[in-house]
Amino acid sequence: MTAAQPINAYISGTGFYVPPRIVTNDDLVNGYGIETTNEWIIQRTGIEARRYAERGVGSAELGARAAEDALADAGIAATDLDLIVFATLSPEYAFPGSGVLLQHRLGLNEGPNARHVPALDVRNQCSGFLYGLTTANAMVRSGAARHVLVVGAETHSAALDLTTRGRTVSSLFGDGAGAVVVSATTEDRGIRGCYLGADGSQAETLCQRVWDIRERPFIPLGEDGWGRVSPEHMYAHMDGRMVFKHAIAKMTGVLKQACDDLHVGLDDIDLFFFHQANLRINQYVAELLKLPADKVPHNIERYGNTTAATLPILLAEAVDDGRLRPGAKIALVAFGSGFTWGSAIIDW
Ligand code: UT7
16 A cells, blocks of 8 residues: 655646726826826836726626636636635625625536535735635645635726825726636645735725724714715725835745745746736845846736736736746745735746
8 A cells, every 4th residue: 555645736727817998007197187197107116007897897707707717727617616715805795705706607506517616705905816825725735625716806996096186006906817726736746835924013004994893883874874985995095105115025024934944045936926016016026135037027017906816817927928837936925905925936
């Protein structure tokens, strides 16, 4: 009898979907009347354009399209899934989460082969994909699941203050979705380690409050008895400089933590996939760690910050254009609201 081989978790499929409508920096000025310039946005963030979904399309729909792409790439059917993990900060409703909407949209509850695959929602904003990937990795390695779908999807455009008042936040964000399938293998490859962190003392530094459940009523009521949400609470609030500073420190820290723990040198890593929040943040991190620019792919110029979706979109694009091939050693790093952050090292 041979000893049981260890189960590894690897990414067996990637996919992404972005809505077709392109909104350039000039469109923010000319279409929405925001007092900004193409030059200001490019100089501070590297963003040239982003995508906005049409009315009626939400994060579960965007996520479902990315998921279909990832399932096809993995060569499995939705009914083969043992778990769905959905990361978003722009869910359709306060509850239930987008995970069950996506599960239903994938057709899992219909017909004689209905399979009521469980759906878990992750609320960790820009680090949501890495929190989801960590969960998937643990489920697969423990033997509790063979295939886990991890989706990051955002419909920011519906909840941006598209006026000059909101320009600091609204010039950054865009809509989109990315997905991966995490599968079991006995091959010596896959996710080598995941590292997460959080600092809740900074919860209000980047947040979209909308309501406060500690208040009675939880949304202030007008004289007519209808809820009234002030613009300050309705839209995301961000102390951009504070986020920028912490992002650099935590991204470098959590990447080093992964490398030290796994005894991997930065030189051993072929590609660094960084959360696409701001090109300047990633350039600082790369400079501090002396990473060659051509090892740090980016697409923020085309999509802006799609929060939980940036990493799976970036991975899917790198697979599609042939940059990311089996055998490559890669690092994923993210930081965002919470504050939360994370990293992972994968032998692709
Ligand atoms: O994934 C989520 C994490 N989020 C981030 O990673 C964002 C991190 N932070 C940043 O990327 C930068 O802080 C921003 C790009 C958001 C802002 O750049 P900044 O250099 O920190 O600008 P600031 O917020 O300190 O504002 C400086 C000035 C202000 O004007 P006054 O008060 O000095 O007159 C802003 O009103 O820039 C103004 N400003 C703009 N001007 C033109 C802010 N946004 C814009 C804009 N166009 N879009």
